[in-house]
Amino acid sequence: MGETRGDKLFAIVNNFILIVILAIVLYPLVFVLSASISNPLAVSRGELWLWPKDISFAGYQKVFQNKDILIGYGNTILYAVIGTAINVVMTILAAYPLSRKDFAGRNVIMIMMVFTMFFSGGMIPTYLIIKKLGMLNSMWALVIPNAVAVWNIIIMRTFFRENVPYEVQEAAMIDGCSKTQILLRVMLPLSLPIIAVMTLFYCVDHWNSYFSALIYLTDRGKFPLQLVLREILIQNQMDKMAGSASSLSEQIMYGQQIKYAVVIVANLPVFLLYPFLQRYFVQGMTIGAIKG
């Protein structure tokens, strides 16, 4: 069927606007990347618009010499791995019983969980509980108080219910499987895609979070990467790093370069993986939205 002139015009305008949006989203990202590998002098003079100028990796050198960043990186990896493991196990433990029709009380439990999405005790009472449990200034304050996300339980429960036929479970039961064995031998092997999605969701959350660490941690040696980043990027605390520079303006200049480099270093793992994993993220989002 031929398109009318109006439709063709529409397509052109539509694509044009999208290209503009594309540029707006992409430009800051490309600029940061370029600035991070350019000569800081050129950047501060405003000679850099898009592509790198006088390539220099000095910023990265300074970043990798910085102890706080390296320790923060290590801490973040540790917290992300342990936190994600707890998250995924808890999500499965909740989602499996809730997905079964013969689990009496599942509606009550579901309502109880969903209610916490809309109402909470607030920052202070939660803080006092964590203090009372002796979790202050320990890794556990970062991984236990958000051990599971209701939204992800919903996604997983839906997946269990829609994608593993109940007959398969019944057949396993007739063959003598207990409920736990059904979970381990039938449900989980059939649910690997959704488990991958959950792992990604939780992992990115842990990687990017700073709030719990800000509130619960006081010991600098335990700070995750994001808290270190906050000091460098937002509070401008990097006197030691720009140390060798002689004048104040030079310090500011090198400081800027360190900032650019730090942004790249912090997001590298996520952005390197992102193109390959995008499909899974989107699938996870869509299951949650459409079938929730």
Added chain:
Amino acid sequence: MPIKKLLQMDADKAAILEYAYKTESDSRGDDDLIRTARKHWLNNWELYLLITPVLAYFIIFHYIPMYGVQIAFKDFIATKGITGSPWVGMKHFDRFFQSYFFWRLIKNTLGIGVYQLAVGFPVPILLALMIHEVRGKFFKKTVQTVTYAPHFLSTVVMVGILVIFLTPDTGIVNQIIKAFGGHSIPFMTEPGWFKSLYVFSGVWQQMGWSSIIYLAALSGVDPQLHEAARVDGASRLQRIWHINIPCIVPTIVILLILNTGSVLSVGFEKAFLMQNDMNLESSDVFATYVYRSGLLGAQYSFSAAVGFFSNIVNFVLLVTVNFIARRVGGNSLW
């Protein structure tokens, strides 16, 4: 791919939280209730065992803090604990309502929340409608990949980029302004800029990601509707207006309810990072105030009262909007 199947599910079923409130009519014979219960337990005890850690988690980290909200009505004394501290009624609430901060917090939180709703809510819908119209597969994929990407930047990095770009004199934005003969603007410390920066950086970061839901709903639109409309001579714009938009209205309503419900819960994370002494008058919101006066200032009871107040308002808002939506359009969370 089983997930593909899910994508094609009827958009009508998008009522996001519907499931939780669906009650099933299990009519059991009540003559031998105890025997049935016993049998049920013997068959299902493993399921209860499995879910126990999760229940414990919700009780300890969600319901006990809710119970702990009572310190808002008490004078918290650390040695006596939450339950042992003396009741003082509405003292802390009175103090808050009469304080200088009350109206400032209401104004800022509501201002940012409404601003965000007005700008941030429609943009992903428009973006989804536009992406859906793209014919070229590669271009479509590129737009999606690129616009989703900023979602994965952490809040710290997002605000960090804002700071770098907007620094007076050396930041790229001010360099551009100066190149056109303007004067450099101290964006981050100017109270007047705070709300716009907050909202538009949020749009930049989240518009792609938020559009995923609408794109999924759009992919569920029956192609026959479009065929029929085309035969009747409808243009593409007309088809978007009369077919695509009505088809995603249920999704839009649900998300609108959820977004409106959180108007007062302007996130701590970003506001706190963008805050500084200079812009405090327009950047101080409930969450950041609770943090400052409660955790930094150790006024536990008072700031618990402030937090409780904003939670209640939020909850009432959510319930109200949900009620209106149900009455007007027949779409609601419950």
